[in-house]
Amino acid sequence: MHLRPTLLLLAALHVGPAFGQQAVPDTLERRVAACTSCHGSPSAPAPLPSAGPNYYPRIAGKPAGYLYNQLQNFRAGRRQYPLMTYMVEHMSDDYLREIATWFSTQHVPAPVLARAGLPAGQLERGHELVMRGDATLKVPACIACHGQRLTGALPAIPGLLGLPRDYINAQFGAWRNGTRRAHAPDCMATIAGRLSLADVAAISGWLASEPVPDDATPAPDVPHPMPLECGSKVEQKRERP
CATH class of the missing domain: 1.10.760.10 (Cytochrome c-like domain)
Known part of the structure; x- marks a missing residue:
């Protein structure tokens, strides 16, 4: 017997909590995890192995104004890096400023x-x-x-x-x-x-x-x-x- 896709989806939604799934805290640190996986964070200071040895720059502690400018530049196409453009192309100015301010206050040891x-x-x-x-x-x-x-x-x-x-x-x-x-x-x-x-x-x-x-x-x-x-x-x- 084959279940229809709708029934499969409902079944998955029903059994999810039974396995003890926990909600992920909605914090800015969680939301920028994609950024810190390459640029480093206090809990994950090393770049991804696939990124090559020490290519991506540390952005923690950089001036918020500089980081905000660069996020806008990626969004506007003044800087070219497809992954960065994809991540920020639908973000508002206020959200980009919030991300920039957060990174400017972080302290990650330089390699x-x-x-x-x-x-x-x-x-x-x-x-x-x-x-x-x-x-x-x-x-x-x-x-x-x-x-x-x-x-x-x-x-x-x-x-x-x-x-x-x-x-x-x-x-x-x-x-x-x-x-x-x-x-x-x-x-x-x-x-x-x-x-x-x-x-x-x-x-x-x-x-x-x-x-x-x-x-x-x-x-x-x-x-x-x-x-x-x-x-x-x-x-x-x-x-x-």
Whole structure:
């Protein structure tokens, strides 16, 4: 005898509680479990094995304004990553802001990354670009915007330490080819376009080789004046309803 689908569904609903099923608490921590499975959480700090070794960035402790901007960028197509777009495409601004604020208050230990196997001269070039920039290329120092300790700045500039080298390289590549964008003027796209591939490798190698300080909180404000006009600085304000 074959039961009709409706009867099967009713039977399943009827027997569910008998097996001691418990309701999952409706908390934001539960709702962002899909995020923390890749980006890490206090209870699950390691990335998924399928994601490759240490590719996904830690987002815990990043400025809420930066995280909110990036969630909006994925939703609007200014950043290209199908899984992220799928997750946020139907979320409201308020919900994205709530997620960003939650992650900004979390504290997940940064991974200890292996030092890049680059020649000493290339690592020194990376150090030079990060700390002093290159006036000939019109490339400002990373610390000019991302803070003297490279831990970011409020309200919307991210820290650069503790990011895997492959991730940093991928983001420079995305800025160069236009698959990662921000509101104009897009200062990072401008900088990426002025750097050679060797310079990008030097920067990513040096950054990924530096330890994250014990206190990785963002600076309370961005330096003034900033070396380049940057639309992402006011992106959060512009996007507010």
